[in-house]
Amino acid sequence: MEKISVTKNNGIATVVIDNPPMNALGDQVRTELLEAFKDLKADHEVVAIILTGAGERAFMAGADIKEFNESGNPHKNKPVEEENVFNFIESIPKPTIALINGYALGGGLELALTCDIRIAEEHAKFGLPEVKLGLLPGGGGTQRLPRIVGPSKAKELMFTGDHIPAEEALQLNMISKVVPKGEGMKAAIQLAEKVANHSLQALSRIKRLVNEGSELPLDEGLVIERQLFSELFETKDAKEGISAFVEKRKPVFTHE
Structure with a gap:
């Protein structure tokens, strides 16, 4: 370029x-x-x-x-x-x-x-x-x-x-x-x-929720937030983040 x-x-x-x-x-x-x-x-x-x-x-x-x-x-x-x-x-x-x-x-x-x-x-x-x-x-x-x-x-x-x-x-x-x-x-x-330093799995969903939610009524935005939170909870990064907190160590995110 x-x-x-x-x-x-x-x-x-x-x-x-x-x-x-x-x-x-x-x-x-x-x-x-x-x-x-x-x-x-x-x-x-x-x-x-x-x-x-x-x-x-x-x-x-x-x-x-x-x-x-x-x-x-x-x-x-x-x-x-x-x-x-x-x-x-x-x-x-x-x-x-x-x-x-x-x-x-x-x-x-x-x-x-x-x-x-x-x-x-x-x-x-x-x-x-x-x-x-x-x-x-x-x-x-x-x-x-x-x-x-x-x-x-x-x-x-x-x-x-x-x-x-x-x-x-x-x-x-x-x-x-x-x-x-x-x-x-x-x-x-x-x-x-x-x-x-953070998980792209979390970052991308935060960005989507703010961008899309700002154009929606609050109740509709909250529904999408709940849905994306549930999706995120099942990712490898979420499991790593929770485990690292419990084990008192720094998480190693792989963005999966």
Whole structure:
């Protein structure tokens, strides 16, 4: 792959978008992102995934507007899989961490919103400026952002196209942590290491329950929780975890 690189270490995969100068979301980046995440979904040794942008300027500063001008409607005549790369990342049954190391604008913010946890360096900026081009956020921003920050604030951000700093994004629960510039990867790896120590059998079910349950009435969500708990209880990892607790030792999970 030319614009996406993937490294793996101790159950953690790090996916880096490298499309200078601002890591824009073009067709090739979309295609390579989908390919990378499909590979990571199938890799049984990968438990947690970090997604970030190369350099210090941008996680991803939006879509490639030049491609809009040359190719027209970015949603028209696209293969279904390519169109749904954001949905694929959101639903991958492994915890994902977005490390936002600069601008996360337009499609860049929409991409970050597909991840389970978002960590930002203090110089990061966030926004959905599509309205300034006479457009709207077309990568899920109109749907995912209101679920995180509430409809009123989401509308304000989309109506104005304004950028907000990392500290304000933290107050809005758009991100979970702000760290000093240059320390984002360390913080992301520390978090990913904690996550990767646990059973993927449990992690994947937790993710599914939160993602699906947030859209369901409470009673329906509780039914699914009970079902997945029963499934999980029968796995090798659950038996190992319980045995290790009783025997006062650290569990050795095999993700089975």
